[in-house]
Amino acid sequence: MSESIDQIFVRLKQWLLLPVANGPDWLVQIASSLINIFTLLAVFLTLFALMSVLERKILGRIQNRYGPNRVGPFGLLQPVADGIKMLIKEDIVPVRADKIVHFLAPVLIAATAILTLGIIPYGRGMTPFTIDGGILFFFAVGSTTELAVFMAGWGSNNKFSMLGAMRAIAQMISYELPLIITVLPVVMIVGSLNPDTMVAAQSGYVFGVVPRWFVFTPWGAAAFILFFVSGLVESNRTPFDVPEGESEIVAGHMTEYSGFKYATFFMAEYIGMFAITGLGATLFLGGWHAPVRALEFIPSYIWFFAKLGALLFVYIWLRGTLPRTRVDQIMNFAWKFMLPMAFTCIVAAAVWHYAGRGLRGWLWSFVVIAIVYTALSIFLDTRRRFAPRTYRFAE
Amino acid sequence: MTITLQIVLAVAAALFCIGLLAALSRRHAIFILIGIEMMLAAANLNFIAFWRFRPEPHQPTGVMVAIFSIAIAAAEAAVGLALVIAVYRHYRTTNVDQFDQLKG
Amino acid sequence: MNSPAFVFIAILTLAAALAAATLRKLMHAALSFAVASVGLAAFFFLLGGEFVGLVQIFVYIGAVAVLIVFTILLTRRDVEKDRGFNWSGVAIAIAVFGGLIWAIVKTQSLSVSAPEMPALTIKHIGEVLMTGYVWPLLCLGLLLTAALIGALILVMEDKR
Numbered sequence: 115m116s117e118s119i120d121q122i123f124v125r126l127k128q129w130l131l132l133p134v135a136n137g138p139d140w141l142v143q144i145a146s147s148l149i150n151i152f153t154l155l156a157v158f159l160t161l162f163a164l165m166s167v168l169e170r171k172i173l174g175r176i177q178n179r180y181g182p183n184r185v186g187p188f189g190l191l192q193p194v195a196d197g198i199k200m201l202i203k204e205d206i207v208p209v210r211a212d213k214i215v216h217f218l219a220p221v222l223i224a225a226t227a228i229l230t231l232g233i234i235p236y237g238r239g240m241t242p243f244t245i246d247g248g249i250l251f252f253f254a255v256g257s258t259t260e261l262a263v264f265m266a267g268w269g270s271n272n273k274f275s276m277l278g279a280m281r282a283i284a285q286m287i288s289y290e291l292p293l294i295i296t297v298l299p300v301v302m303i304v305g306s307l308n309p310d311t312m313v314a315a316q317s318g319y320v321f322g323v324v325p326r327w328f329v330f331t332p333w334g335a336a337a338f339i340l341f342f343v344s345g346l347v348e349s350n351r352t353p354f355d356v357p358e359g360e361s362e363i364v365a366g367h368m369t370e371y372s373g374f375k376y377a378t379f380f381m382a383e384y385i386g387m388f389a390i391t392g393l394g395a396t397l398f399l400g401g402w403h404a405p406v407r408a409l410e411f412i413p414s415y416i417w418f419f420a421k422l423g424a425l426l427f428v429y430i431w432l433r434g435t436l437p438r439t440r441v442d443q444i445m446n447f448a449w450k451f452m453l454p455m456a457f458t459c460i461v462a463a464a465v466w467h468y469a470g471r472g473l474r475g476w477l478w479s480f481v482v483i484a485i486v487y488t489a490l491s492i493f494l495d496t497r498r499r500f501a502p503r504t505y506r507f508a509e
Numbered sequence: 510m511t512i513t514l515q516i517v518l519a520v521a522a523a524l525f526c527i528g529l530l531a532a533l534s535r536r537h538a539i540f541i542l543i544g545i546e547m548m549l550a551a552a553n554l555n556f557i558a559f560w561r562f563r564p565e566p567h568q569p570t571g572v573m574v575a576i577f578s579i580a581i582a583a584a585e586a587a588v589g590l591a592l593v594i595a596v597y598r599h600y601r602t603t604n605v606d607q608f609d610q611l612k613g
Numbered sequence: 614m615n616s617p618a619f620v621f622i623a624i625l626t627l628a629a630a631l632a633a634a635t636l637r638k639l640m641h642a643a644l645s646f647a648v649a650s651v652g653l654a655a656f657f658f659l660l661g662g663e664f665v666g667l668v669q670i671f672v673y674i675g676a677v678a679v680l681i682v683f684t685i686l687l688t689r690r691d692v693e694k695d696r697g698f699n700w701s702g703v704a705i706a707i708a709v710f711g712g713l714i715w716a717i718v719k720t721q722s723l724s725v726s727a728p729e730m731p732a733l734t735i736k737h738i739g740e741v742l743m744t745g746y747v748w749p750l751l752c753l754g755l756l757l758t759a760a761l762i763g764a765l766i767l768v769m770e771d772k773r
Contacts, residue, residue, distance in 0.1 A: 215644070260679050528634070534699040
């Protein structure tokens, strides 16, 4: 019974493909791809709408106030009102802006964000597109976002937009390295770049109780924290939202966009967030596996979206709690701390594998990570570098 | 019509010649670099085409060469563009016709 | 191999490459170069090298195209368009193209169609990289480090 609920969407898709099942091969392929694409778009656009209102409500609760609560029950129909507002706004394009580039930038950024959603396994047998090098595809398409951000900043013919775009690209390129290198230990241990294989490698339980998720190993926990922080930076979220800091640079590379194009940027940022948290759940948190054997009757996609929801809640929590960091602090953090720690995770994963994957491996890899962490925190001590504060007054 | 090796090589040759066109007939240093990158990419396509159409069993030689070639192209683009920036700082122009003095 | 897909990708790539070579505005040319790289990656996918296609997208669009647009940004002085166009370059390019096409058509051994081949898995590429090609891999690492340091030194401002 639980197995049929688990596979309900797979069965639904097979039922939808029945009319073309006897046709030529390419027709079945195209129909199957179209069904996948439409389902993906429907699910994630709804999730985007839901998340935009939930974020405002949760931020409101953190700040001891209600969030939006007028439109619909508990304010949950707020995205409808927001959508109508965005659609009827006048679309203003600066006179001297480069029209083609200015128009294509939000299209490209939304397209690359949605493309990255296609390879994540959402449930048992529910991966939209299975590519042999799925993780590489994710990062290749994700790195195209930088070009789109640059197009947005340059196409607006506005010095603030250009400055915001340069800052955004510098941040994104710097953190792409830790993002990719923290995924390397997982790829190394699993031996494949296919997300389905990675989820399958995390099935089963150690001692019958603890699931074999990679986050429960020392290198996995460190890599997961680094991946999570890098994902925060890649999505330009607080505390790393220098590109869109409202008090500093108006809206950075999105300044000259109004109405529907701004909504597209907004949507692309959120969908990028979903993709990164989905990948984090797949790589480290066991994908669609249940955490305890007793709860395995709950369908796999419910578990995946529960993990996704938990990670998104932590994102929103961090946004409501932490102040914005400075640009040079962000760069220092990436190059001086995260990159060495990411390389240590690779070494620790190798140590874990070669010391047997049991308790001995766990202890040895923990020792490796602890040594490097302590060394880094001693060498990167920033307290000694603050000079006594000087005040300069205008004469 | 079936795709023969000759057609793929012809497409790669066309891409190579378009890169050559960009490298020879433009006066801006960055355009010339774009042309050179296109020529490298066309050569990669040639390697992959020959690997696909006449494979030795289980020997991914063409793919290996293409991967190394892409990496080297990236390194060369980085150094080339750094050179363009350094020369621009000195001459204040990127028109290659005006880089005609050895004295720094 | 799928011929309508091949023809479509060929037209797209050559059109984008031609645009990159002949457009007046630098930015548009750089972005057309990125589109041509996507077309080339699609070629690699069609010819069965998926890993090379993904690396091509990653490196050429994520790194080389971004480098090019950054350099365009850092080296402009309100004159964005390229003023000179040397027509003799067109003649040379057409001559070279003619020579290459003549060489391709004349060689009889090249008119073969694609044989059946088992799909090349990334695992196999990884194994070959680490066993047969490990020396080139290490040299590539050294070369990339040298290029990185060299590029940094070239653009570093002299400390006064």
